[in-house]
Amino acid sequence: MVSRMEPLALPASPLTDGVVMMRLFEAADARRLAEILADPAIQSRNHVAPPGDQPGALAWIQEGLDDLRAGVRCEWAVCDARTGMLAGRRAVKIERGRHRRAGTGSWMAAEARGRRFAPRSARLAASWAFQKWGVQRIAAECDVDNLSSYRALQAAGFAHDGVLRSYAVAADGGRRDQHTFSLLPADLTRPAPWERPAQQAAAG
Ligand SMILES: CC(C)(COP(=O)(O)OP(=O)(O)OC[C@H]1O[C@@H](n2cnc3c(N)ncnc32)[C@H](O)[C@@H]1OP(=O)(O)O)[C@@H](O)C(=O)NCCC(=O)NCCS
Secondary structure, eight states: OOOOOOOOOOOOSEEOOSSSSEEEGGGGGHHHHHHHHHHHHHHHSTOOOOOOSHHHHHHHHHHHHHHHTSSSSEEEEEEEEOOOOOEEEEEEEOOOSTTTTTEEEEEEEEGOOOOOOOOHHHHHHHHHHHHSOOOEEEEEETTTTTTHHHHHHHTTTEEEEEEEEEEETTTTSSSSEEEEEOOGGGGGGOGGGGGGGGHHTTTT
16 A cells, blocks of 8 residues: 555656657456566566466556556556557656655567567657656666666666666565666767667667
């Protein structure tokens, strides 16, 4: 049970950069979401992923909508802007207090990976959170051996702040060290790799 804050303001139409399109989850997404979540990579890497079945997916969608109304968390459905196909999820969770911090996390369907959906959705969500929710810092973590997530966060413009020892509990009950990253409003003023000329982007 969360104590109430203001509901989080949302754009009048889906957020999009022309490649990804972000909207709220709906009950009708439960079936596709359950298929995505059944992937062992998501279950092992996203330590708080809901179960990969339809009732679990539906309950998770409802919980996200409740948290949105309570002003604590926004769960965006990340879709392919061209086809509308649900590709994954991007979350922003607002921290309480005066520090204006938030955290973000994501997963993408196996067949949607490697298309920069995670970093693109991170930048769109961050831009909205900085401009509309007064957030000043967004943190993200991933397991120390999760290279894909590390690369996706780098591509989004996050800075690597260090390693948090024994930070998360995995599904197998074991504790995991995690990389910790942060994104500040100024980081979004630097172009993402897909916005830079090819040579510059290759140099990282
Ligand atoms: C981590 C994750 C969210 C990244 O999303 P994404 O949209 O694929 O991100 P990107 O397209 O920026 O790819 C990130 C890196 O993964 C690589 N990659 C990983 N799996 C890939 C695949 N199946 N196909 C192509 N590239 C893949 C990319 O090449 C890229 O590395 P590069 O920068 O060296 O080119 C996604 O891979 C995922 O959901 N993985 C499983 C669960 C998970 O790890 N969740 C995150 C927990 S912190």
